[in-house]
Amino acid sequence: xxxxxxxxxxxxxxxxxxxxxxxxxxxxxxxxxxxxxxxxxxxxxxxxxxxxxxxxxxxxxxxxxxxxxxxxxxxxxxxxxxxxxxxxxxxxxxxxxxxxxxxxxxxxxxxxxxxxxxxxxxxxxxxxxxxxxxxxxx
Amino acid sequence: xxxxxxxxxxxxxxxxxxxxxxxxxxxxxxxxxxxxxxxxxxxxxxxxxxxxxxxxxxxxxxxxxx
Numbered sequence: 772x773x774x775x776x777x778x779x780x781x782x783x784x785x786x787x788x789x790x791x792x793x794x795x796x797x798x799x800x801x802x803x804x805x806x807x808x809x810x811x812x813x814x815x816x817x818x819x820x821x822x823x824x825x826x827x828x829x830x831x832x833x834x835x836x837x838x839x840x841x842x843x844x845x846x847x848x849x850x851x852x853x854x855x856x857x858x859x860x861x862x863x864x865x866x867x868x869x870x871x872x873x874x875x876x877x878x879x880x881x882x883x884x885x886x887x888x889x890x891x892x893x894x895x896x897x898x899x900x901x902x903x904x905x906x907x908x909x
Numbered sequence: 910x911x912x913x914x915x916x917x918x919x920x921x922x923x924x925x926x927x928x929x930x931x932x933x934x935x936x937x938x939x940x941x942x943x944x945x946x947x948x949x950x951x952x953x954x955x956x957x958x959x960x961x962x963x964x965x966x967x968x969x970x971x972x973x974x975x
Contacts, residue, residue, distance in 0.1 A: 842935070843929075843933075843934060843935035843938075845933070845934035845935055845938050846934065846938070846949070846950050846952075846953060847934070847935070847937070847938040847941060848935070848938075850947075905937075908937060908940075908946055908947065
């Protein structure tokens, strides 16, 4: 009996992408750490390039982890993903509202919120929510 | 929602993994249903009842407030 309801099997990538994603995150982290700790003199354009490289590496890695299939992709997993996604959306909206006020308190003046920063926060929020649900159900 | 899944499983001497394999879900999903943390879809409830050759109502029962 094969049904299309409750399975939500679409738009998922192979489970091996989870390991690949973790690898990309580690690589991005190491690159960032090496640049920070080695005190290499970088030109502003090089600095900007490495910042984009590290940030995008992090985002891509997290995206791979978020989209990778579980060993058994069933209806409970689909429900957890949906719940994590909807809660992350609400948190993202609150983050966008609250962030300028945090800037006012801690980093005056208020800085523009970068798209990458928001996407990174959303991916972190989604994965934290999803895995906390998953492990509390074990 | 209450269920007698554990009892039905014990009658057939079946493990959570056996049942999970038969209905095509993970063992964690069966465990969550048994511990009443997760309410299965109609489709999964019917699949489970078919395994035990009984009706959905015999396994799953509504509680007050459901």
